[in-house]
Amino acid sequence: MHVLVTGGAGFIGGHLAAAFLRDGHDVTVLDNLEPFYAEGIKRHTIDVHREAARDCDVAYRFVEGDVRDESTVTDLVADADVVVHQAAQAGVRESVDNPRKVTDINVDGTVNLLQAATEAGVDRVILASSSSVYGKPRSLPYDESHPTEPVSPYGVTKLTQEHMARVYTELHGLPTVCLRYFTVYGPRMRPNMAISNFVSRCVNGEPPVIYGDGQQTRDFTYVDDVVDANRTLLTSDAADGEVLNIGSSDTISIQELAETVRDQLAPDLEIVYESAREADAEHTHASVSKARERIDYEPSRTITEGVGEFIEWYQANREWYEPLVRSS
Numbered sequence: 532m533h534v535l536v537t538g539g540a541g542f543i544g545g546h547l548a549a550a551f552l553r554d555g556h557d558v559t560v561l562d563n564l565e566p567f568y569a570e571g572i573k574r575h576t577i578d579v580h581r582e583a584a585r586d587c588d589v590a591y592r593f594v595e596g597d598v599r600d601e602s603t604v605t606d607l608v609a610d611a612d613v614v615v616h617q618a619a620q621a622g623v624r625e626s627v628d629n630p631r632k633v634t635d636i637n638v639d640g641t642v643n644l645l646q647a648a649t650e651a652g653v654d655r656v657i658l659a660s661s662s663s664v665y666g667k668p669r670s671l672p673y674d675e676s677h678p679t680e681p682v683s684p685y686g687v688t689k690l691t692q693e694h695m696a697r698v699y700t701e702l703h704g705l706p707t708v709c710l711r712y713f714t715v716y717g718p719r720m721r722p723n724m725a726i727s728n729f730v731s732r733c734v735n736g737e738p739p740v741i742y743g744d745g746q747q748t749r750d751f752t753y754v755d756d757v758v759d760a761n762r763t764l765l766t767s768d769a770a771d772g773e774v775l776n777i778g779s780s781d782t783i784s785i786q787e788l789a790e791t792v793r794d795q796l797a798p799d800l801e802i803v804y805e806s807a808r809e810a811d812a813e814h815t816h817a818s819v820s821k822a823r824e825r826i827d828y829e830p831s832r833t834i835t836e837g838v839g840e841f842i843e844w845y846q847a848n849r850e851w852y853e854p855l856v857r858s859s
């Protein structure tokens with residue numbers, strides 16, 4: 532199978548492309564190396580892909596380009612069996628500061644891709660959506676039938692993307708699946724996220740900084756679980772036309788998370804609190820029953836286990852990763 536991974540030099544797309552290569556698929560990555568955070572992390576990911584392709588004797592191609600560029604996307608989609616769409620301007624805060632840019636990439640880029648995928652007649656388009664589509668939860672945990680009232684421009688773009696996918700399925704018969712990821716973490720994660728931030732500060736003897744009172748709770752998902760869900764869907768039509776929550780179903784408060792990291796790395800540090808700055812829901816908690824039922828999805832780690840693994844990975848990769856994290 533030939534898989535096109537948009538945003539494949541990024542955190543999640545990078546793991547997906549590597550896993551598909553190891554599974555024996557040919558992979559093309561389309562990514563514009565958007566300078567939202569250090570490009571070196573993405574360059575490292577592309578090297579990981581090249582090595583995996585060599586080891587597994589499969590074809591790998593990296594194309595530096597934009598999902599909004601119609602001719603590039605049309606050409607690349609024409610050769611693909613399945614499209615896995617991860618390219619986006621991620622980050623709730625970024626979307627508050629730059630709503631036009633976020634809408635342009637996340638909505639127009641997606642339409643460009645869906646149009647090309649329809650014309651090419653690909654087997655399936657799997658799209659990265661987000662728990663941000665829900666907004667303020669009315670009950671916890673919540674399943675996919677929970678009302679969607681995003682509280683950030685980012686959440687609105689992800690919900691629009693889902694509706695576009697549904698409309699392309701209904702109008703043109705294009706098989707699409709939208710996966711609502713709940714805060715994803717793991718090796719090579721984006722630097723501007725709580726876990727990498729806490730770890731990098733504590734490793735360097737600096738106190739973790741919490742924005743707000745730390746009582747916000749989050750469902751954190753280990754990146755391997757996101758990979759497993761996408762991997763299953765490459766060859767399965769069990770969720771075509773659907774949205775699925777992809778979370779761990781395990782939650783932790785930001786304060787407990789900071790304490791967990793601090794206690795492992797620098798127990799004497801005092802946590803620092805600064806004023807809240809995100810436009811996101813106070814609490815997230817996924818019900819993953821639908822993903823379990825449709826694709827046998829099973830979260831593999833508790834948050835404490837996953838954070839421990841991330842700390843181990845961070846320490847083993849500190850030399851190249853840390854300067855990039857701290858320069859982002």
Ligand code: NAD
Binds near residue numbers: 565567573
């Ligand atoms: P990321 O920023 O690491 O990866 C996104 C990639 O897309 C980057 O490599 C970037 O260079 C690329 N990109 C951005 N604009 C592009 C454009 N116009 N053309 C081509 N490439 C472009 O982010 P991530 O954390 O890996 O997120 C991947 C996907 O998952 C995104 O769609 C994001 O919205 C979604 N998501 C992520 C999380 C999370 O916690 N990380 C949670 C929910 C949803």
